[in-house]
Amino acid sequence: MERNAVEERVAQHYAGGIYAPDRAPEDMAIQSDTLFMFLMGEAGQCEDMEAWMVRMAEAMDRIQELMDVLEARAEEKEESGAA
DSSP: OOOOHHHHHHHGGGGGGSSSGOOOHHHHHHOOOHHHHHHHHHHHTTTSSHHHHHHHHHHHHHHHHHHHHHHHHHHHHHHHHHH
């Protein structure tokens, strides 16, 4: 499958370029790297790096919100003595 320009840049720079076309591992290795798959999925929907950066900022905000909620719940459980 052909990559768009944004996907190409992400692949070139993700984890030192381990999935760049000239260093691409077996497909199974790529499929098991869910972060890379997420990043490439988002990149595939973007026309340029600016759009991708906006999508990544939104994703990071949502991830941080989720982490904050889960951390607060874990702290509540610790304080109440529940496991």
